[in-house]
Amino acid sequence: xxxxxxxxxxxxxxxxxxxxxxxxxxxxxxxxxxxxxxxxxxxxxxxxxxxxxxxxxxxxxxxxxxxxxxxxxxxxxxxxxxxxxxxxxxxxxxxxxxxxxxxxxxxxxxxxxxxxxxxxxxxxxxxxxxxxxxxxxxxxxxxxxxxxxxxxxxxxxxxxxxxxxxxxxxxxxxxxxxxxxxxxxxxxxxxxxxxxxxxxxxxxxxxxxxxxxxxxxxxxxxxxxxxxxxxxxxxxxxxxxxxxxxxxxxxxxxxxxxxxxxxxxxxxxxxxxxxxxxxxxxxxxxxxxxxxxxxxxxxxxxxxxxxxxxxxxxxxxxxxxxxxxxxxxxxxxxxxxx
Amino acid sequence: xxxxxxxxxxxxxxxxxxxxxxxxxxxxxxxxxxxxxxxxxxxxxxxxxxxxxxxxxxxxxxxxxxxxxxxxxxxxxxxxxxxxxxxxxxxxxxxxxxxxxxxxxxxxxxxxxxxxxxxxxxxxxxxxxxxxxxxxxxxxxxxxxxxxxxxxxxxxxxxxxxxxxxxxxxxxxxxxxxxxxxxxxxxxxxxxxxxxxxxxxxxxxxxxxxxxxxxxxxxxxxxxxxxxxxxxxxxxxxxxxxxxxxxxxxxxxxxxxxxxxxxxxxxxxxxxxxxxxxxxxxxxxxxxxxxxxxxxxxxxxxxxxxxxxxxxxxxxxxxxxxxxxxxxxxxxxxxxxxxxxxxxxxxxxxxxxxxxxx
Numbered sequence: 001x002x003x004x005x006x007x008x009x010x011x012x013x014x015x016x017x018x019x020x021x022x023x024x025x026x027x028x029x030x031x032x033x034x035x036x037x038x039x040x041x042x043x044x045x046x047x048x049x050x051x052x053x054x055x056x057x058x059x060x061x062x063x064x065x066x067x068x069x070x071x072x073x074x075x076x077x078x079x080x081x082x083x084x085x086x087x088x089x090x091x092x093x094x095x096x097x098x099x100x101x102x103x104x105x106x107x108x109x110x111x112x113x114x115x116x117x118x119x120x121x122x123x124x125x126x127x128x129x130x131x132x133x134x135x136x137x138x139x140x141x142x143x144x145x146x147x148x149x150x151x152x153x154x155x156x157x158x159x160x161x162x163x164x165x166x167x168x169x170x171x172x173x174x175x176x177x178x179x180x181x182x183x184x185x186x187x188x189x190x191x192x193x194x195x196x197x198x199x200x201x202x203x204x205x206x207x208x209x210x211x212x213x214x215x216x217x218x219x220x221x222x223x224x225x226x227x228x229x230x231x232x233x234x235x236x237x238x239x240x241x242x243x244x245x246x247x248x249x250x251x252x253x254x255x256x257x258x259x260x261x262x263x264x265x266x267x268x269x270x271x272x273x274x275x276x277x278x279x280x281x282x283x284x285x286x287x288x289x290x291x292x293x294x295x296x297x298x299x300x301x302x303x304x305x306x307x308x309x310x311x312x313x314x315x316x317x318x319x320x321x322x323x324x325x326x327x328x329x330x331x332x333x334x335x336x337x338x
Numbered sequence: 339x340x341x342x343x344x345x346x347x348x349x350x351x352x353x354x355x356x357x358x359x360x361x362x363x364x365x366x367x368x369x370x371x372x373x374x375x376x377x378x379x380x381x382x383x384x385x386x387x388x389x390x391x392x393x394x395x396x397x398x399x400x401x402x403x404x405x406x407x408x409x410x411x412x413x414x415x416x417x418x419x420x421x422x423x424x425x426x427x428x429x430x431x432x433x434x435x436x437x438x439x440x441x442x443x444x445x446x447x448x449x450x451x452x453x454x455x456x457x458x459x460x461x462x463x464x465x466x467x468x469x470x471x472x473x474x475x476x477x478x479x480x481x482x483x484x485x486x487x488x489x490x491x492x493x494x495x496x497x498x499x500x501x502x503x504x505x506x507x508x509x510x511x512x513x514x515x516x517x518x519x520x521x522x523x524x525x526x527x528x529x530x531x532x533x534x535x536x537x538x539x540x541x542x543x544x545x546x547x548x549x550x551x552x553x554x555x556x557x558x559x560x561x562x563x564x565x566x567x568x569x570x571x572x573x574x575x576x577x578x579x580x581x582x583x584x585x586x587x588x589x590x591x592x593x594x595x596x597x598x599x600x601x602x603x604x605x606x607x608x609x610x611x612x613x614x615x616x617x618x619x620x621x622x623x624x625x626x627x628x629x630x631x632x633x634x635x636x637x638x639x640x641x642x643x644x645x646x647x648x649x650x651x652x653x654x655x656x657x658x659x660x661x662x663x664x665x666x667x668x669x670x671x672x673x674x675x676x677x678x679x680x681x682x683x684x685x686x687x688x689x690x691x692x693x694x695x696x
Contacts (some may be wrong), residue, residue: 038445073468081537110376120668121668121672123673125670125671125675128469128671128675129675130467131407131413131615131619132615132631132671132675134468135611135612135615135671136667136671136672138608138611138612138667139663139664139665139666139667139668139671140664140668141664142661142663142664142667143660143661143664143665143668144664145657145660145664146657146658146659146660146661146662146663146664147657147661149657149660150654150657150658150661154653154657214548242653266475266604269472270472270475272472273469273472273473277468277469305487306487306488307487308483308486308487309483311479311483312476312479312480312483315472315473315475315476315479316476316480316481318472318473318476319461319473319476322461322464322465322469322473323460323465324463325466326464326466326469327469
């Protein structure tokens with residue numbers, strides 16, 4: 001199947017499936033007369049879910065970059081998000097820097113961190129089994145959580161970089177009351193979209209991007225044509241760190257910068273398995289599906305079984321999904337040889 | 339010179355296949371057990387309650403995860419969920435049948451966890467590696483959510499906390515609940531852990547264990563030589579969850595006496611995973627060494643500043659603890675990726691030649 005056809009299928013299939021699920025739910029009042037449903041409300045839930053999903057994808061993107069280039073399952077992406085957000089807010093609040101300057105400085109910190117991780121952790125562990133590297137990234141997680149909070153303290157910081165926060169209403173003509181959307185969420189989604197486009201550009205059209213793709217394809221082949229693996233790893237971790245910074249700024253302005261940011265990143269895991277560990281578009285689509293799916297499930301069905309199902313719904317969705325497609329939506333087909 | 343098997347002849351197949359073929363190992367283990375049974379209970383209550391009880395409980399959990407991850411090669415992050423399962427199953431069994439022997443309660447808790455383990459093990463038939471690890475997180479979050487949401491599991495207690503009822507063995511020796519003496523609890527936990535370790539050691543030596551290792555090393559090849567992947571993988575999940583369930587029951591009944599579901603959240607799963615990795619994947623001894631390391635490390639870190647006479651604010655200590663913990667994990671992985679059990683093995687090799695290495 002050609003790429004254009006696939007994209008067209010997705011672009012067509014997504015709204016159709018949203019509509020079908022909506023139809024299914026709109027039939028619910030027939031069974032339960034207390035069930036509240038209007039199409040405007042349903043779309044509102046879907047939109048909120050999708051916009052949260054974009055933020056999930058942003059965290060998942062960091063994972064994918066590192067997994068693609070080094071085969072390391074980087075559990076510390078969540079810690080990197082928190083770490084970056086803490087530095088950003090620290091530079092702004094405690095040092096009184098301009099947001100742009102703080103952003104640049106924090107990006108510098110993340111690059112430094114990436115180089116350190118490559119030098120201190122990855123290089124000595126080269127050629128170890130994947131599970132050992134995974135464990136090492138959990139070690140990094142603990143270390144970063146501790147370090148960030150030792151330097152900046154464990155208070156809850158509010159992060160305000162002047163993004164609009166008022167709700168706005170779309171399509172008031174079509175639906176009664178319109179579809180309420182938070183402006184901030186839209187800004188976040190646009191930022192995430194821009195990030196993805198920049199990354200796609202970086203991967204497709206620059207020398208470094210070509211080297212990154214070569215390494216992702218085959219480490220040894222890349223080494224043998226003279227691509228410096230160590231530099232590439234440092235670059236990938238830096239890029240993941242900066243993606244983490246963007247995610248941290250977005251999540252931080254939404255929830256405040258605090259320890260629970262590191263836990264939000266756990267939500268990126270089902271996004272990953274849904275989309276496939278090695279696919280950038282997978283991370284995006286997976287995030288959108290998880291975001292919308294868990295909001296729909298929580299709001300329309302959560303009440304029947306006690307609420308709070310957002311905690312595990314994403315995992316269950318991903319698990320059931322994996323039973324049918326073990327490599328995720330866009331993952332490379334797993335071919336096994338004896 | 340002291341530690342070698344020269345001159346120890348085996349005259350029967352049974353002796354040749356013994357658990358500890360070298361006499362020194364055998365005697366060493368007996369001495370260790372004697373110390374654990376007679377000398378350790380003489381120690382102060384603080385040592386028993388804060389160090390030895392959690393060590394034994396976590397060692398059982400680590401055994402369980404080691405069976406699944408170390409021997410059968412199925413990476414799991416749902417250990418905490420299975421432990422919670424065991425804890426609550428034991429509570430329900432003990433309160434529903436007050437006359438049931440505590441040993442049977444524990445076995446029942448293990449069996450319930452095993453069933454849940456099989457259920458969440460089903461994806462392992464299709465999914466491998468890290469995909470499976472993330473899928474097992476579903477078990478972790480779903481089980482905790484269920485235990486928190488359904489009041490039936492806590493017998494409708496409004497606080498959502500379960501307190502272990504006091505139960506006795508041999509008539510009147512109370513081993514569970516808040517009123518039992520630390521010595522009795524310790525000895526009971528020791529007996530459970532020792533028996534389970536013995537069972538695990540033998541399991542891994544027999545046909546079941548060999549099929550686990552075959553599946554771990556290459557599942558397609560294993561299938562070709564006639565090992566059924568479904569039975570093997572689900573069996574590993576069942577037995578691993580059985581161990582984790584008993585560990586959870588021990589945690590709730592012996593170690594803390596009252597527990598809420600959040601004691602078994604995701605950080606507990608990672609803690610057990612650390613034990614298995616630091617101790618040594620695919621090693622029974624490693625499970626115990628790893629458990630000792632991970633249980634002792636935070637206690638040491640907490641007390642270290644006082645020992646050298648530093649006074650640091652409590653919250654800073656907590657963060658620095660995190661940092662040192664993370665750094666030490668990385669350090670250990672770099673120095674010895676195969677874990678403490680491997681260090682012990684190297685030590686044994688050295689001891690054989692000592693004091694006259696070539």
